[in-house]
Amino acid sequence: MGHRLSKITTKTGDAGTTGLGDGTRIPKSHPRVTALGEVDELNCVVGLLLTEELPAHLRQALTDVQHDLFDLGGEMSIPGYHSISDAHVARLEALTESLNADLPMLKDFILPGGSRAAAYAHLVRTVCRRAERALVALALVDEVSMPSRIYLNRLSDMAFVLARVLNRALGQPDVLWQKGRSAGASASAPAA
Numbered sequence: 040m041g042h043r044l045s046k047i048t049t050k051t052g053d054a055g056t057t058g059l060g061d062g063t064r065i066p067k068s069h070p071r072v073t074a075l076g077e078v079d080e081l082n083c084v085v086g087l088l089l090t091e092e093l094p095a096h097l098r099q100a101l102t103d104v105q106h107d108l109f110d111l112g113g114e115m116s117i118p119g120y121h122s123i124s125d126a127h128v129a130r131l132e133a134l135t136e137s138l139n140a141d142l143p144m145l146k147d148f149i150l151p152g153g154s155r156a157a158a159y160a161h162l163v164r165t166v167c168r169r170a171e172r173a174l175v176a177l178a179l180v181d182e183v184s185m186p187s188r189i190y191l192n193r194l195s196d197m198a199f200v201l202a203r204v205l206n207r208a209l210g211q212p213d214v215l216w217q218k219g220r221s222a223g224a225s226a227s228a229p230a231a
Contacts, residue, residue, distance in 0.1 A: 060117035070177040075115040077170035082108040084159070084166045091156040094208070097201070100134055104194065111187055115177075123187045131193040138200045142207065151202070153211035160202035167195040 056064040057072055065071060085105050089098065110122040151161035171191035174183050203213055 060113065060120070063118075070173070070180055071115060071118070074170070074173040074177045074183075075112055077166070077173040078108055078112050078115060081163070081166045081170045082112070084163050088156065088159040088163055091159060091205075093156065093205075097204075103130075107190065111190070114184065114187055118181060121184045121186075123184065123190050125186050128186055128189050128193055131190065131197055135193065135197040135200050138197070138204050142200070142203050145213075148216040149203070150214040150216050152214045153202075153206035154209040156205040156209065157202040157211065160198050160205055164195045164198035164202070167191055167198060171195065 055067055057067050058064050059071070082105055085101055085108065089101055089105075093101070107123065107127055114120055114122055151165075152158050171188065174188050174191060177183050178188065206213060
């Protein structure tokens with residue numbers, strides 16, 4: 040890192056532009072800035088999950104993910120720069136397989152919830168999907184590496200499995216979706 044932040048309020052973005060890592064300025068509404076923001080939010084939500092009591096191996100895996108996401112943010116802030124590789128994707132795939140190995144097969148859709156930690160993992164999953172959509176949108180107008188896009192796809196899969204693992208570890212069952220459960224409830228609800 041060439042420069043250290045000694046002044047946080049720079050006022051350089053007041054006109055609606057932001058500076059990229061290569062020195063260029065683009066509108067804050069540009070898909071690159073949107074993707075960067077979505078990846079940053081995803082990293083924050085992973086940090087929120089890390090505030091929960093987690094087994095050491097899961098804490099380390101999620102900390103590694105945070106570092107990966109910061110690297111991915113670097114990719115978003117410097118056009119043409121690549122730091123996420125096939126090795127990152129392979130690591131996530133191996134983690135997901137390992138986490139999923141002892142889980143019972145799903146026969147129904149599940150709802151986000153059970154334990155608070157699992158709910159946070161589902162939040163990671165959904166914010167990850169939004170970040171992935173932002174990278175796909177950016178790829179329509181600018182270069183985005185394929186490993187970066189695949190990484191986010193795999194990360195959302197891992198977060199889904201992680202939610203199930205956390206519920207199981209905390210003695211909470213998966214919350215199964217029940218088709219039509221609320222159909223009768225709406226008929227008895229008072230009119231507005």
